[in-house]
Amino acid sequence: MPDPRRSTPRTDTVLADPRLRQASDRLGSALVKAVVADALDRCRAGLVPPGSVADAAVAALPATATTLRRVINATGVLVHTNLGRAPLSAAATDAVRMAAGASDVELDLVTGRRGRRGEGALTALQARVPKAGGVHVVNNGAAALSLVTMVLTRRPTGAGGTVVIARGELVEIGDGFRIPELLESVGARLREVGTTNRVRLEDYASALDEDTAFVLKVHPSNFTVTGFTSSVPVSELARLGVPVVVDIGSGLLAPHPRLPAEPDAATALRDGASLVTASGDKLLGGPQCGLLLGNAELVERLRRDPFARALRVDKLTLAALEATLIGPESPVAVALGRRVEALRVRAHDLTDALPPELRAEVVDSDGAVGGGGAPGVTLPSCAVALPARLATALRAGDPPVVGRIMEGRLLLDLFAVAPEEDADLVAALTAATIAGRANGSGPT
Numbered sequence: 001m002p003d004p005r006r007s008t009p010r011t012d013t014v015l016a017d018p019r020l021r022q023a024s025d026r027l028g029s030a031l032v033k034a035v036v037a038d039a040l041d042r043c044r045a046g047l048v049p050p051g052s053v054a055d056a057a058v059a060a061l062p063a064t065a066t067t068l069r070r071v072i073n074a075t076g077v078l079v080h081t082n083l084g085r086a087p088l089s090a091a092a093t094d095a096v097r098m099a100a101g102a103s104d105v106e107l108d109l110v111t112g113r114r115g116r117r118g119e120g121a122l123t124a125l126q127a128r129v130p131k132a133g134g135v136h137v138v139n140n141g142a143a144a145l146s147l148v149t150m151v152l153t154r155r156p157t158g159a160g161g162t163v164v165i166a167r168g169e170l171v172e173i174g175d176g177f178r179i180p181e182l183l184e185s186v187g188a189r190l191r192e193v194g195t196t197n198r199v200r201l202e203d204y205a206s207a208l209d210e211d212t213a214f215v216l217k218v219h220p221s222n223f224t225v226t227g228f229t230s231s232v233p234v235s236e237l238a239r240l241g242v243p244v245v246v247d248i249g250s251g252l253l254a255p256h257p258r259l260p261a262e263p264d265a266a267t268a269l270r271d272g273a274s275l276v277t278a279s280g281d282k283l284l285g286g287p288q289c290g291l292l293l294g295n296a297e298l299v300e301r302l303r304r305d306p307f308a309r310a311l312r313v314d315k316l317t318l319a320a321l322e323a324t325l326i327g328p329e330s331p332v333a334v335a336l337g338r339r340v341e342a343l344r345v346r347a348h349d350l351t352d353a354l355p356p357e358l359r360a361e362v363v364d365s366d367g368a369v370g371g372g373g374a375p376g377v378t379l380p381s382c383a384v385a386l387p388a389r390l391a392t393a394l395r396a397g398d399p400p401v402v403g404r405i406m407e408g409r410l411l412l413d414l415f416a417v418a419p420e421e422d423a424d425l426v427a428a429l430t431a432a433t434i435a436g437r438a439n440g441s442g443p444t
């Protein structure tokens with residue numbers, strides 16, 4: 001056996017391969033060098049024959065110059081925070097690619113003068129929610145709420161104004177992000193009313209004084225309280241005579257028939273909210289951004305505030321948002337409209353296409369909106385059940401597939417998987433099975 005270290009090609013020789021030279025132009029030479037160095041290491045370890053180092057490096061090149069990978073979301077959670085929330089539509093993706101170059105994001109091409117930044121996206125948002133006198137877009141839902149709170153509670157001297165909020169709506173969104181802490185971090189004082197499970201209009205009314213900046217209603221977007229409960233609807237809060245800000249969280253612009261309990265911007269404004277805040281990348285199905293809708297003068301005040309600049313969205317976001325608002329249904333909306341019968345047919349087709357040794361089985365499952373929307377709502381879905389040990393190999397595959405483990409089995413839930421991805425799922429599972437055979441591990 002010849003010593004692989006002696007026959008390992010030189011780095012320069014491998015890098016001279018035309019495919020790798022092209023890759024350097026496309027992905028950057030640092031990235032290609034690192035991939036080649038890794039292939040050379042594998043050659044020295046005897047894992048790659050010396051004559052195949054360039055081939056191995058080409059095969060290991062990433063598609064783009066980012067460590068982010070496209071993932072197939074087979075978790076059954078539609079808006080998955082760890083997977084980047086809403087997947088963008090093809091229309092939004094095309095818009096992002098176009099806007100990536102120089103674009104007229106802040107230029108009026110007719111007059112040649114400066115234009116309103118993101119005019120198209122803002123007009124599209126307002127058209128979708130005609131009740132909103134004004135609209136503005138910032139970086140995310142938390143930024144929208146921060147801007148409202150900072151501007152409306154700001155006082156020339158002394159402590160900031162108070163935000164009146166029900167104790168049952170002091171929500172932690174996730175990863176330690178707590179709405180009350182956010183409000184305090186921008187200078188607001190909280191005036192908590194009611195108890196964990198119940199609050200009445202009188203509780204709010206008796207908390208109001210000259211320090212009150214606004215009443216805040218927050219959608220408890222990731223939990224439900226059942227039993228002896230009561231909360232005060234926006235229509236009643238609107239009678240208190242102070243601004244009512246509603247953080248609907250999930251970003252439905254209008255009621256959704258499959259999610260009857262989920263709040264939406266149009267209804268909140270019709271019921272008398274002064275302002276509504278929401279995320280753009282939850283149920284709206286768009287890019288990460290924060291939507292502000294409502295009273296025209298208030299929105300203008302927020303937009304003109306110096307701090308608004310620190311929360312400004314970029315051209316890519318504006319392009320994707322506009323395309324989401326005016327383009328075809330977003331992938332999130334399409335998934336919400338899918339019937340379980342259709343999912344079941346796909347699950348059977350998938351199962352039939354898989355290596356029999358996997359003993360894949362079609363099972364009914366519960367899909368969820370996730371990501372701070374429709375808490376407690378399960379949507380009937382269908383999954384392919386597989387041996388749990390496949391989870392690791394599938395996450396390491398190309399593209400990686402993320403499912404969920406339930407009762408000792410790996411479920412690949414089709415609720416959030418587009419039909420176009422089914423072929424990739426079969427390929428990923430077949431590759432994982434072959435890798436499993438090579439490792440000598442059985443199907444269970």
Ligand SMILES: *Cc1c(COP(=O)(O)O)cnc(C)c1O
Nearest residue numbers: 140141142219221249250279372
């Ligand atoms: C998700 C959510 C937020 C935070 O929005 P981000 O876009 O994640 O910043 C705030 N409030 C509610 C009710 C939410 O559901």
